[in-house]
Amino acid sequence: MNTEKYILETFKKLAAIPSPLGYHEEILPFIQKEIEAMGYSPKLFNRGGLSVVFGEGKHIGVTAHMDEIGLAVRYIKPNGNMSLVSIGGLYAKTINEADCQVVTLDGKKYSGTIRNTKPSVHLTERDEYAAPLDLSNNMELVLDEFVNNKEDVLALGIRPGDYVLIDPKTKILNNGYIKSRFIDDKACVAILLAALKHIKENNISLNKKITAHFSAFEEKGSGGAVGLDYDLEELVALDIGLVG
Known part of the structure; x- marks a missing residue:
């Protein structure tokens, strides 16, 4: 070996x-x-x-x-985006703009992105855009699905408590270095x-x-x-x- x-x-x-x-x-x-x-x-x-x-x-x-440390759905917002809760001490600043999947109780997986609730520098006041990231305050999960409200998300089978699976972004370089969550x-x-x-x-x-x-x-x-x-x-x- x-x-x-x-x-x-x-x-x-x-x-x-x-x-x-x-x-x-x-x-x-x-x-x-x-x-x-x-x-x-x-x-x-x-x-x-x-x-x-x-x-x-x-x-x-x-x-x-x-x-591994991770996330779960805390609640579904009226606009269909989701508030998140940390599992095991995950820091919000390490997962901004991370690709992810929500896995439902019956095993279905839906792609999404974790982001700042005010993601556009052009449409947000500088102080608000630069505010420290906090899962319970100014971060959310946006699904890569055609959903417009909470009811649309519920129809997919997603519920509070569902796990959120974060893309590890693993790369093994030719020089032996490993880049990964x-x-x-x-x-x-x-x-x-x-x-x-x-x-x-x-x-x-x-x-x-x-x-x-x-x-x-x-x-x-x-x-x-x-x-x-x-x-x-x-x-x-x-x-x-x-x-x-």
Whole structure:
């Protein structure tokens, strides 16, 4: 296995799969199939996520999380645009003019754009146009559909609480640089998958009991340890973040 190539290709696939906190219907089956193809038998958790346990000896865990920060529909405005609410601490200024999709309860997806409620510099007072972006105040989602009012949006099946899936804009450059949203923590998921693949392909025998743990609940600050065994002695968390 070319490890670097596998990590980059797997990360690109993971980044393309939307997984805001609580929405793991798409990414969990992908990770499960990837692990099963290696020859492991993963254990799935009722709350979402999975793990692989192998080896004997002192029990050590390594974990990475598949969930990402995201958005949901807060309410539908009379003109058919939508107010948004953050899931997991997403900052408004990072998603202005972002492409997105609204996914309904029955799985239908509708394209849209997240934008300032006053997007035109020509039609807006300078102070208002330059005001700090705030999801609850001056940002909204505009659908790429012929809708004119709230009733038109409801007719599509969209409701408050529906997930909003943000385009990750992933690019892997020839020099090895990665430009993408949600590198936290899908890069680490790809790395952990690569480690599992390397161990299996090279028939490596370990003198430790290992749990490779893939959490679906990290971005909200609770639920990240779901599925870990009580006899775990050490846990290494792979994460992309600043410590300070």
